[in-house]
Amino acid sequence: MSRAVLLWSECFFLIVGFLCLGYVGYFTGKAYLYQSYESYQLEQSLQGKEATITGYLRSFREPSSSTAPPPPPVYTTKGAPKLDVDPGLIGRVEIPRLDISAMVREGVDSSTLSRAVGHVPRTALPGSRGNVAIVAHRDTFFRNVRNIQRGDRIRMITQRGTYEYAVDSLKIVAPTEVRVLDPTP
Numbered sequence: 001m002s003r004a005v006l007l008w009s010e011c012f013f014l015i016v017g018f019l020c021l022g023y024v025g026y027f028t029g030k031a032y033l034y035q036s037y038e039s040y041q042l043e044q045s046l047q048g049k050e051a052t053i054t055g056y057l058r059s060f061r062e063p064s065s066s067t068a069p070p071p072p073p074v075y076t077t078k079g080a081p082k083l084d085v086d087p088g089l090i091g092r093v094e095i096p097r098l099d100i101s102a103m104v105r106e107g108v109d110s111s112t113l114s115r116a117v118g119h120v121p122r123t124a125l126p127g128s129r130g131n132v133a134i135v136a137h138r139d140t141f142f143r144n145v146r147n148i149q150r151g152d153r154i155r156m157i158t159q160r161g162t163y164e165y166a167v168d169s170l171k172i173v174a175p176t177e178v179r180v181l182d183p184t185p
Helices: 002-046 053-061 143-147
Strands: 089-095 100-106 117-119 153-158 161-166
Touching: 002 053, 002 089, 002 100
Parallel strands: 100 117
Antiparallel strands: 089 100, 089 153, 153 161
């Protein structure tokens, strides 16, 4: 009797393990596809081109012409193309030294943070006066933020232009200390 119980327990835990792997794989894949497609849409829109599913799929097959990565694009607010992407999409945040590049959406709910970096509602948008507040989980998109240093460059690429910020100071605050989100001149 105990041998049968052990055998069933082994099978049960094996199935639970595979289900857990599938669960993690599903959400990781979902976030990757979201990030990849939204980045493609933003790039196409900034170039004044239409974003299509076939163009997105074709972008995976196009061979690179050189081994060196291309320089990052620089966009300005002049002649910015009409918004052709998801209206909840703010843009893309990049911290080159930390190898961070992630799409930013409006909102801080769990659905948003599972697939993108969230822009805190009622805080300034990039290029506007005040504090631009973005959040992400430390075990996903902002895993490397723990290594940020004074002087690091943070780039926000949006439909309205590219904005570059420099880290001036670092301070760890409690989650209840929301005064850091207050508007500043």
